[in-house]
Amino acid sequence: MKTWPFTERDDVLDAAAAALRERGAVVLGGPAGVGKSRLARELVARSTGPVVGTVRATASAQEIPLGALVDLLPRATVDGASPGVDHVRAALDALGAARGGLLAVDDAHLLDDASATVVHQLRRSGRVRVLVTLRSGEPPPDAVTALWKDEDVPRIELEPFAEDQTAVLLAAVLGGPLEARTVRLLHRTAGGNVLWLRHLVEGERAAGRLVRTGPTWAWTGEVDLSPALRDLLDARIGTLTDRQRRVLELLAVAEPLGLGMLGTLVGEDAVEDVAERGLVAVLPDGARWEVRLAHPLYGESVRSAMSVPRVRRIRGEISVALSRTGGRRAGDGLRRAVLDLGSDRPLDPDELVRASVQASGLRDFVLAERLLRAAIAAGGGFEAKLGLAHLLDYEMRVEEADAILAEAGAEATDEERRQAVVLRALSHHFQLDPPRPGEELLADDEARHHDGRRDPAYDGIRAMMIGSAGGVDEAIGVAEGILALPDAPPDDVALAAFVLGLCGAVSGHGDPLAPLIERGIDAAAVATNAAVATNIGYMELLDADLRGEPGRVGARLEWARGLTGPQAPMFAALYEARVARSTGRSHAAIRALASALPSFPGHGGGWGGWGTALLAQCHGVLGDGRAARAAAEEAERRRHPHIGVVGFEYDLARAWAAAASGSPREAVETCRRGAQAARGNGALAAEVLLLQTAVRCGDRDQSDRLGKLHRRLGSTRSRLALAHATALAGHDPEGLLAVAAQLDEAGLVLEAADAAAQAAAAARADRRLVLASEAEQRARTLAGDEARTPALVEAEAPVPLSAREREIALLAGGGLTNRQIAERLHVSVRTVESHVYRACTRLGLPDRAALVTVARGAARTAPSSPDD
CATH class of the missing domain: 3.40.50.300 (P-loop containing nucleotide triphosphate hydrolases)
Structure with a gap:
């Protein structure tokens, strides 16, 4: 190996x-x-x-x-x-x-x-x-x-690897990025153990289960232990008595188990024995103690040696043991339902449906689908079929969802029929590829059952369609009306919260969205459309980005990282990408998007095109014109025709692609056109971002409009964008440096780098070379290797120093006297003094100290002029 x-x-x-x-x-x-x-x-x-x-x-x-x-x-x-x-x-x-x-x-x-x-x-x-x-x-x-x-x-x-360390290691080993879900699966399966990870990856790759799909690697997560890995695990587990092995078998089937229940099932001394051997971990969980296997691969090893009848019997045994506790813990109902699926016990469709709601709330939609299909097979009615259709729609399996709904509609009540219509409208409007207008389904049902009158039951979905299309103000009005109702259904509350999150973010409407987002997520957890929770949460990040307050989304990002289920990693990666992009970490954003986007084929319900537009922006900020243009073109191909409200992201993608390709004027014009379109939609916060980007690319004519926007919005971004535009228009290097400091303090690091770079260019144009050098160094420090924008490129204009002049100035900066410099360079003191005098005179510098400052900056820029 x-x-x-x-x-x-x-x-x-x-x-x-x-x-x-x-x-x-x-x-x-x-x-x-x-x-x-x-x-x-x-x-x-x-x-x-x-x-x-x-x-x-x-x-x-x-x-x-x-x-x-x-x-x-x-x-x-x-x-x-x-x-x-x-x-x-x-x-x-x-x-x-x-x-x-x-x-x-x-x-x-x-x-x-x-x-x-x-x-x-x-x-x-x-x-x-x-x-x-x-x-x-x-x-x-x-x-x-x-x-x-x-x-x-x-x-x-040494501690086991964290998930991000695993991702970096595997990318180096496999020669390319991995899907977010694959990273999480491999990390959790190996438990951060590098040796076992190595054997797992080599075995799964040889077996053809870890494969490259396009630019990324993907794994099914179905472990078949290689002989080498099995030997390692067997050696670690060692020889066990029958009761000790039974402890591991019970945990391999259904960990974690309460210490008391496990002791009742197998004997407290057997649990103590395996704990002392380090094979299980006994950890506090609230008021009780739980027992888990010390490593996930122990479970794979133990399960591989168990027969199917034995597994089914043990699952039933644990389910019965849980029922004796009275289901005191919140997750016991879900655990019992899952155990029953693979046991010899009869299935209760109502219990399975309730368990599927819990599974959806935990973002494990694969498990929820299993539970709902089992519920339907066991005689479950409309509720089970509607829940399954929602999951299929979320996974963009629209035709399957339609078939389920058609079957369910034959015996549906009026309320159930409305729920089916809402789901079909959502599905056709957003998930189908290519999509169909969902409004037609609403209008058809209203014509059949309401004589063409508007049915308030459809306000949630109608607001979502209007807002997504770009009708920001109208959508906000409808959604606020829903949330004002004292008895609004959870499904409608979740949709209204999503609409207000999206439209509120792009418009800058109202206060920061965190309380609204929390309400929407809570509603989604008990609604049939539980999958919308991740969409709702993302709007908090978008709002913070557009307000210029990226530092206040830590809790929401941690929430996303803690999501469970197979779809969780790809959404966590989308969240990571948004935060990285808004805080100036372009490389991290690209890595996160590379792991997430393969999970959103085609337009991906809107996420495919939107995420690719963000990818283009990141490449553009880094100065990679070819990659930025390719991503911008791909984003347009994947752009969802019914989601015009985020059109500003595509405008930014094209603008940064132009900037990276050496066309800042084209970038400015693209931002101006995009800002005009955003203004027409009421997306004023998005307009601010577009105009600020134009200013970063050299547009000096945005102070008036940004002033009006700031008076309207009063956000951190609008205030700083206005200050930036004013300082640039006034050719004010000190003002630009002051803005750079404020942008940096707000967490808008690359915006700050551009302001500092423009300060350097303005100071150099006035032949204030010391200030120019200081500003350029500040810009370079802020940008690091995360950006190469037109402003940064312009700030690196070469200073006309000969190689010998620069060498002497840098030695002087190291504290050497003229005599020491002369001895070092084997020249006369007079020659050193002559070089210093000529350089200061030519550059208009007052003294030797100013020359040192300028030379330090010049040493990192363009090649020097020939030596005299």
């Missing part, structure tokens, strides 16, 4: 290397498979001194004195059956001969006592540096423990 790259441990590597350099020893601890050995190999490979040797302690050599070190010692040192003090002293002399060398000991918890003593004494003598790894939770020999207990050797604990 090919060695995986070393990545995502640089901080630990630096700390360990510093400990070896400064203290002469370091201990690396952590669970099995966390990457201790890989880190130790990297430290050995990067060691600058001699390497005494690398040894790995094993259980088989633990009974042999000096067994771990035998390969490093002369034969005479280990002759004799039972080494004593003389043998240890001889080993110390042999290994300590390479003074300053490095001895690496892997799995030191398995060292025999004699070897452990040698390692300890080598550390105490200071003759060699010692690098030790050991497994946490395993008792090491006393001499090894003494390293950090008595000798004050730094001990660094």
Whole structure:
């Protein structure tokens, strides 16, 4: 198996290397498979001194004195059956001969006592540096423990990888990004254990279940343990008694289980035994204790050895045990329903429907679909069929949803018929590809059953269609009317909250949306259209972005990261992308979008085109014109014809593509046209963003309009966009730097970088080169490697210094006197003074200190003029 790259441990590597350099020893601890050995190999490979040797302690050599070190010692040192003090002293002399060398000991918890003593004494003598790894939770020999207990050797604990670290590692291994869902599945299955992740990925890739689909890798999540991984797991689990294995079987089928219930089912002593062996974790959960498997792959290993009848019997047994508790916990009903699906117990359709609502609220729509299909098969009626149709519609399986609704409509009541019409209208209007006008379905039903009069039951869906099309003010009025009703159905509340979230964000209407968003999400959790919750939550991020307050969405982003179910990762990635884009982290936004967009084929219910437009903006901000134009064209191809309200995103995509392609004038004109369209729709907050982008690209004519918008909206973005436009129009470098500071404080980092860059250009035009250099450095610091915009490019105009003038100025900046500089360059002092004088005169600088400042900035820009 090919060695995986070393990545995502640089901080630990630096700390360990510093400990070896400064203290002469370091201990690396952590669970099995966390990457201790890989880190130790990297430290050995990067060691600058001699390497005494690398040894790995094993259980088989633990009974042999000096067994771990035998390969490093002369034969005479280990002759004799039972080494004593003389043998240890001889080993110390042999290994300590390479003074300053490095001895690496892997799995030191398995060292025999004699070897452990040698390692300890080598550390105490200071003759060699010692690098030790050991497994946490395993008792090491006393001499090894003494390293950090008595000798004050730094001990660094390695933790399992976090999900973002797993994503970076896998992208490096596979040579491309992974779908967000695949990253989460692989990370959770391996539990952050790098060794097991490696075997899992290699096995699934060889089996053809981890495959590249377009630019990204995708995995089904159906684990079939490879022989190598199975051996690792079996070795870790070890030999079990029947009751100990039964504990693992119960948990493999339905973890977590309450400690009391598990003890009743199998015996408290058996639970204690497997807990002491580290195979299960016993954790507090509110007022009770829960038991889980210590690693997800233990469950895969145990389940693979269980027969189908045994699994079905155990599922039924646990379901009955849960029923005896009276379903005291909120999730017990859902757990029982899921267990019953694969058990030998009879199914209750009403319980399955109730469980499906819980599953949808938890964003696990695959499970919800299983529950609803089982409910229909068990005799469930309209409620089960409507719930299933909603899920199918959400997954853009519109024809299947229509078929379910047609079957359900034959025996539907008037209220049920309305629910079916709303769902079909939503489905046809937004999910079909290509879509059909949903209004026609509403009008047809109103003609049949209301003599053509407007049915208030359809106000929620009607507001959604109007608002999505761009009728912002009208949609807000209808949605506010729904929320004012004291008994509005949860489905209508969820739709109205979505409409107000979307339209409120683009218009800048009203207060920040967080309370409204929370109300909508709460309603969606108990509604048939539970899937709309993620759409509602996203509007809080959009609102914060357009108001220029990206820092206030932390709680909503964490909420998205905590979503469960197969669809959760792709929406979490969309949230990550929005926040990264608005806070100036272009590369992170591109990575997040690359993992999310494959899950939204075609127009993706609107998300496909919208997300691709964001992708184009990010590439454009980075100055990659080709990628930006390609993404902008793809966004137009995927653009949803019924969702015009976010047209400003497509305008921004085209504008940044033009800017990155060397056409800032085209970018300005695109932003102006987009702003005019946004104004016509009432999308005033979107208009501000477009005009601010035009200003960033050099438009000096937006102060008046931005002033009117700020008086209307009063948002952070409108205030700062106005200040930026005013300073640019006034050719005011100090004003632009002041705006840059305010933008940076607001979290609008790349907007700040452009303002600082424009300050540099304005100052340079006035031949105020010191201020220009300072502003340019500020712009470069803010932008980092996250942007290359027209303003930043213009700010990098070369300063006319010869190579020798710049060299002398930089040496002066390092504190050298003219005489010291002359000695360094082997020239006369007069020559140094002449270069300084000529440069200051040509550039209009007052003194040597000003020349140093200018030269420091010029050293990072264009090539210098030839030396004189």
